[in-house]
Amino acid sequence: MTWKMVSKVEDVKSDKKDTKKKSLFTKHEISMLGIRSNLVQASFSYERMHAPGWTWAQLPFWEKIYKDDKQGLKDVMTDNMEFINSSPPLYPILMGLLLTMEEDHVDRTTIKGLKNALFGPMAGIGDAIFWFTIMPITGGIAASIAKNGNVLGPLLFFAVYVFLFWSRIPLAHLGYNLGTRAIDVIEDNSKIISHVASILGLTVIGGLIASYVKMSLVIKVGTGSGAISLQKQLLDKIFPNLLPFAFVFFLYWLLRKKVSPIWLIVLTFVLAILMSAIGWM
Amino acid sequence: MTITLTQGILIAVWAMVAGLDCWLQAFYIFRPIIVCTITGLILGDLQLGVIAGGLTELAFAGLTPAGGTQPPNTVLCGIMTVVIAATNKTAPTTAIGLSLPFAMLMQYILLFYYSSFSLFMSKFDKYAEEGNARSFKRLNYIPLTIVVLSFGIVAFLSAYAAQAPMHQLVTSMPQWLTHGFELAGGILPAVGFAMLLKVMLKAQYFPYLLIGFVIASMIPFSNVLPVALIGVVFAMIEYYRSRKDAKVEAKMKELETKGDDMEDGI
Numbered sequence: 001m002t003w004k005m006v007s008k009v010e011d012v013k014s015d016k017k018d019t020k021k022k023s024l025f026t027k028h029e030i031s032m033l034g035i036r037s038n039l040v041q042a043s044f045s046y047e048r049m050h051a052p053g054w055t056w057a058q059l060p061f062w063e064k065i066y067k068d069d070k071q072g073l074k075d076v077m078t079d080n081m082e083f084i085n086s087s088p089p090l091y092p093i094l095m096g097l098l099l100t101m102e103e104d105h106v107d108r109t110t111i112k113g114l115k116n117a118l119f120g121p122m123a124g125i126g127d128a129i130f131w132f133t134i135m136p137i138t139g140g141i142a143a144s145i146a147k148n149g150n151v152l153g154p155l156l157f158f159a160v161y162v163f164l165f166w167s168r169i170p171l172a173h174l175g176y177n178l179g180t181r182a183i184d185v186i187e188d189n190s191k192i193i194s195h196v197a198s199i200l201g202l203t204v205i206g207g208l209i210a211s212y213v214k215m216s217l218v219i220k221v222g223t224g225s226g227a228i229s230l231q232k233q234l235l236d237k238i239f240p241n242l243l244p245f246a247f248v249f250f251l252y253w254l255l256r257k258k259v260s261p262i263w264l265i266v267l268t269f270v271l272a273i274l275m276s277a278i279g280w281m
Numbered sequence: 282m283t284i285t286l287t288q289g290i291l292i293a294v295w296a297m298v299a300g301l302d303c304w305l306q307a308f309y310i311f312r313p314i315i316v317c318t319i320t321g322l323i324l325g326d327l328q329l330g331v332i333a334g335g336l337t338e339l340a341f342a343g344l345t346p347a348g349g350t351q352p353p354n355t356v357l358c359g360i361m362t363v364v365i366a367a368t369n370k371t372a373p374t375t376a377i378g379l380s381l382p383f384a385m386l387m388q389y390i391l392l393f394y395y396s397s398f399s400l401f402m403s404k405f406d407k408y409a410e411e412g413n414a415r416s417f418k419r420l421n422y423i424p425l426t427i428v429v430l431s432f433g434i435v436a437f438l439s440a441y442a443a444q445a446p447m448h449q450l451v452t453s454m455p456q457w458l459t460h461g462f463e464l465a466g467g468i469l470p471a472v473g474f475a476m477l478l479k480v481m482l483k484a485q486y487f488p489y490l491l492i493g494f495v496i497a498s499m500i501p502f503s504n505v506l507p508v509a510l511i512g513v514v515f516a517m518i519e520y521y522r523s524r525k526d527a528k529v530e531a532k533m534k535e536l537e538t539k540g541d542d543m544e545d546g547i
Contacts, residue, residue, distance in 0.1 A: 038305055038306075039305065039421070041304060041305050041306060042304075042305065042421045042424065043401060043405070043420075043421050043424045043425075044395060044398065044424075045394075045395055045396070045397075046395050047399035047402055048399075048402055052401070052402070052405045052420075052421060053421065055405075055409070056417065056418055056421045059414050059417065059418060063414055070412050071412075073412040074409070074410060074411065074412035077409035077410075077412060077414075077417065078406070078409045078410055080409075081402075081405055081406055081409045088306055131345045132480070132481055135342075135345060136342055136343070136477070136505075137505065137509045139312065139314065139338050139342055140342065140504060140505040140509075141504045141506055141509075142335075142338065143314060143336070143338040143339045144335070144504035145335070145504070146314055146331050146338070147335035147336060147339075148332070148335075149328045149331050149332050151327065151331050153314065153331060153334070153335055154314050154315055154331060154334055157309075157312065157314050157338075158308075158310070158315060161309040162308065164309075165307060165308055191523075192520060192523045192524065192527070195519065195523060196516040196519050196520045196523070197516070198481055198486055199486065199489050199512065199515050199516045199519055200512040200515070200516040201481055201512075202481060202482065202486045202489040202490045202493065203489045203490070203492065203508060203509075203511060203515060204493060204505060204508055204509050205474055205477055205478065205481070205490060205493065206489065206491060206492065206493025206494035206495075206497065206508070207493040207494065207496060207497035207508030207509070208342060208470070208474060208493075208497075208505060209470075209471070209497075210494050210498040211497050211504075211505060212342065213468060213470050213471045213474070214464075214468065215467070215468055239498070240498045240499075241494070241497075241498045244471065245494060247468065247471050248471045248475050248478070249475075249478075251472060252475040252478045252479060255475055255476065255479045256479065261344075261352070262385070264472045264475065265381070268468050268469055268472055269378065269381075269462075269465045271465075271468070272378075272461050272468055273458060273461030273462070273464075274461075275461070275464060276457045276460040276461035276463075276464055277461065
């Protein structure tokens with residue numbers, strides 16, 4: 001990761017060593033920041049993405065910081081209405097970090113530069129962890145229990161996500177307490193974490209393809225007693241789940257050719273209905 | 282069975298709750314496994330809701346809104362899968378396929394909002410420039426209300442008002458078409474996985490995909506937990522190796538700069 005603002009950030013760090021930090025906010029208020037971080041997508045639009053919700057979530061805190069400084073409040077609101085896009089579950093840590101800086105009245109351009117440098121990479125890590133690792137694993141396990149009619153499946157799923165919901169509180173505290181030191185923690189670990197999350201995620205996706213994509217031919221080749229089942233006596237002998245694997249990669253190839261996902265869904269239905277009509281599947 | 286007006290209203294209320302969560306992504310109760318279960322509860326057939334939830338969750342495994350794409354809406358898909366299965370006595374796998382048009386309708390409504398909510402931005406900017414915190418906070422409730430009401434209305438019309446024509450359509454479908462929808466429900470996860478691969482797959486990660494696939498094909502087990510644990514093993518090995526690499530790299534850089542200094546000295 002290139003770090004444009006390094007020199008400025010270093011300045012901030014050395015400044016902070018001299019002044020002993022007085023916290024304006026109680027522990028409870030920082031916990032509320034974690035809960036309020038759920039509002040970031042409230043007014044989502046392609047133009048600004050999370051900006052209005054992001055501003056809304058933090059507004060009560062800025063009102064406290066800039067209680068007697070109307071211009072300060074105007075500036076902080078205007079600055080934060082700029083385009084923001086990152087991974088929603090990681091916003092508490094970013095909000096905590098930026099709140100410390102806001103409280104210390106760090107230079108506005110420094111805060112802006114930090115946001116630009118930090119948010120993009122954080123989006124990548126967040127997606128890799130939350131959507132591509134936790135979601136397939138939790139969903140896959142919960143669904144395999146629920147498929148048999150066991151209500152433990154949805155309950156397990158719900159429990160995992162309630163836990164993740166509450167984890168926003170410690171994350172907000174972490175960001176707030178670490179302050180600018182959080183930048184080092186994120187910078188040191190972001191590459192490795194997204195790397196290992198990709199490994200875990202792809203291993204699971206490999207498993208999911210084998211377990212959950214159901215394609216199997218029923219057609220027989222040949223006549224009378226010499227007829228062989230194409231699926232059982234040929235494809236399964238080469239490798240089980242060969243068709244699902246090949247089909248996923250066919251769709252992957254189409255996606256790389258910039259075919260829209262909607263067309264892939266349409267194609268899947270057309271193929272399935274065709275296969276059913278001619279009696280192959 | 283038919284959906285009574287009370288059930289229709291309850292479904293609409295549930296759609297608004299799940300729809301709000303779908304918009305904000307807070308509790309993830311907008312995922313099919315939860316949506317189907319609660320809808321089953323409303324229709325008095327929890328068992329059906331849970332089973333449909335498991336199957337629909339799998340069909341939607343990779344269809345996530347990550348990376349700027351908006352997939353067919355899970356709330357509408359979940360509700361309609363259970364509604365269609367319960368009212369027409371069709372298998373849940375077939376119902377998933379039939380619920381997809383409703384899910385796509387909601388998807389396009391949300392895409393429309395993503396574009397049109399830009400209209401609120403100048404108002405937001407104005408309040409920000411004025412430092413008007415109160416109006417700024419209040420303005421956020423307008424898009425939220427629009428979204429929540431849309432979910433309620435679309436769900437009510439789909440589940441309650443459209444049930445008679447839906448029933449007619451489903452009962453008049455020939456057997457090969459019903460079976461085709463059932464097959465499609467089983468193949469559908471492939472679309473989601475392909476989308477995940479498009480974002481995540483790099484040549485260096487292909488071996489992990491392959492080993493996950495091979496293990497799951499060879500071990501007869503009812504869920505992906507064993508594969509996930511093997512993935513954790515790889516991840517841990519790679520984690521410690523990468524950390525060591527990073528340290529070595531840092532050391533090398535240190536030595537290099539020292540070397541430069543010495544050259545300067547000579």
